[in-house]
Amino acid sequence: MASGSDSRTAADPSYPPFPLLEQDDEGGGHVHEQEQEARRGGALELPTVDLEAPGEALAAACRELGVFRLANHGVPAALSARLFALARAALAGAPFRDKRAQPGYFWGTPALSLRVRDVNWVEGFHVALGEAQQQQQHAPVPPPPLGDLLGLARAEYGAHMTRVARTLFDALAPALGLGAAQAASYLAERDGFLRVYRYPRCPEPGRLGMEAHTDSSVLSVINQEEGAGGLQVLHGGAWRDVAPAAGASTLLVNLGDMARAISGDAYRSVRHRVAASQAAERLSLCYFAFPRDDAVITCGAGRYRPFTYAEFREQVQADIKATGSKVGLERFLLHH
Numbered sequence: 001m002a003s004g005s006d007s008r009t010a011a012d013p014s015y016p017p018f019p020l021l022e023q024d025d026e027g028g029g030h031v032h033e034q035e036q037e038a039r040r041g042g043a044l045e046l047p048t049v050d051l052e053a054p055g056e057a058l059a060a061a062c063r064e065l066g067v068f069r070l071a072n073h074g075v076p077a078a079l080s081a082r083l084f085a086l087a088r089a090a091l092a093g094a095p096f097r098d099k100r101a102q103p104g105y106f107w108g109t110p111a112l113s114l115r116v117r118d119v120n121w122v123e124g125f126h127v128a129l130g131e132a133q134q135q136q137q138h139a140p141v142p143p144p145p146l147g148d149l150l151g152l153a154r155a156e157y158g159a160h161m162t163r164v165a166r167t168l169f170d171a172l173a174p175a176l177g178l179g180a181a182q183a184a185s186y187l188a189e190r191d192g193f194l195r196v197y198r199y200p201r202c203p204e205p206g207r208l209g210m211e212a213h214t215d216s217s218v219l220s221v222i223n224q225e226e227g228a229g230g231l232q233v234l235h236g237g238a239w240r241d242v243a244p245a246a247g248a249s250t251l252l253v254n255l256g257d258m259a260r261a262i263s264g265d266a267y268r269s270v271r272h273r274v275a276a277s278q279a280a281e282r283l284s285l286c287y288f289a290f291p292r293d294d295a296v297i298t299c300g301a302g303r304y305r306p307f308t309y310a311e312f313r314e315q316v317q318a319d320i321k322a323t324g325s326k327v328g329l330e331r332f333l334l335h336h
């Protein structure tokens with residue numbers, strides 16, 4: 001919790017007023033997870049996978065790290081630049097009281113209605129891609145720049161993300177022994193969602209922009225603004241910085257819990273977090289793809305009981321509600 005109001009941030013109308021943060025953080029204070037205290041390592045060099053020729057490098061990266069850079073992804077640099085400009089205008093450039101009135105907006109945790117143990121120093125918009133999800137949102141189109149941001153994210157950028165996810169998963173399917181029906185139901189790329197994140201400059205040293213977690217997805221695609229650092233992955237017991245990519249030419253892909261389960265633990269779901277910075281704000285666009293809700297994941301090689309993604313999601317939400325944090329795949333292990 002920020003100790004008292006800091007004039008630099010209290011004066012910035014894009015932030016929530018601190019009393020609101022305090023209410024949200026009831027009984028919490030700063031809870032440091034043990035692993036938050038894990039050693040800090042240096043930067044971690046990530047392998048690069050070429051989307052046009054993934055080859056053995058893709059499966060190797062999934063087995064060894066669960067995170068890689070993606071080159072030749074086909075997302076135009078101009079599209080990313082436009083989205084970041086719109087995101088900056090819609091988030092940094094808008095007062096909190098306007099943003100909070102918009103559907104899909106969150107501050108402090110992207111888990112929307114759920115309470116986490118600590119307030120993450122992040123805000124953003126949750127953007128559903130699936131038609132069914134969009135229909136539930138009935139909301140009128142907001143004025144620019146937010147309306148433009150959401151429209152472009154959903155349509156053009158969303159199409160690129162679903163293409164990237166499908167291409168990667170189809171490249172992995174044979175090695176995973178998946179037939180066509182499983183490859184189709186284990187990745188419902190069109191029902192995925194995007195999150196547009198802004199990690200504002202944080203006056204409090206040591207706070208996290210996003211706490212340590214594994215993604216629940218099959219795979220996640222992170223597009224961070226050129227030059228933005230802050231993403232860290234847990235590797236060999238230490239938090240390692242993922243160095244910003246040289247140029248805006250690569251995306252980051254990380255596997256989530258569902259890829260780990262589908263592979264019977266052959267692939268890794270990397271634990272990661274985002275450090276908040278006192279010096280620079282960070283923007284990122286993240287896409288998450290999941291299995292179809294009703295697809296029964298049975299290929300856990302005897303490690304996990306068969307379960308659907310819908311069951312997994314409900315378990316995660318119940319655990320977060322009860323304890324403030326996600327337990328994850330452990331809940332589905334056959335033998336403890």
Ligand SMILES: O=C(O)CCC(=O)C(=O)O
Pocket residue numbers: 110195197210215222224231272273274284285286
């Ligand atoms: O903003 C980022 O780069 C990462 C966000 C993240 O890990 C998540 O939303 O799951």
Ligand SMILES: [Fe+2]
Pocket residue numbers: 213214215220272
């Ligand atoms: Fe994540």
